[in-house]
Structures are given as C-alpha cells and as structure tokens.
Amino acid sequence: MSRSNTRHRRSQWKATAPNLVSCERCQEPRLQHIACPNCGTYNRRQVIDV
Numbered sequence: 854m855s856r857s858n859t860r861h862r863r864s865q866w867k868a869t870a871p872n873l874v875s876c877e878r879c880q881e882p883r884l885q886h887i888a889c890p891n892c893g894t895y896n897r898r899q900v901i902d903v
C-alpha cells in the first residue's frame with residue numbers, strides 16, 4: 854500500500870454524526886442512551902438532580 858493510498862483512505866475517515874433524539878420531558882435535543890443534560894431525565898425517570 855503506497856503512502857498516497859494510505860493517506861487517501863485516511864482522508865475519507867469521518868466521525869459519525871451523534872444520534873440525537875429529543876427529550877420526552879423538555880423536548881431538548883440530547884444524545885441517545887444518555888440522560889438529558891437539561892432536565893436529567895432518562896427513560897422517563899429522574900436520574901440526575903438538577
């Protein structure tokens with residue numbers, strides 16, 4: 854594999870867009886499988902005191 858080939862391949866590497874969903878309680882966009890940073894709710898349960 855040539856250097857140009859390796860560099861071309863690596864230039865195509867991209868981070869995948871985060872999976873955003875809106876919070877059930879405050880409708881703020883949040884990451885899937887992560888407690889809402891705005892109201893601290895996850896799976897309709899308060900998991901973080903705000």
Ligand SMILES: [Zn+2]
Pocket residue numbers: 876877878879880881889890891892893894
């Ligand atoms: Zn929320």
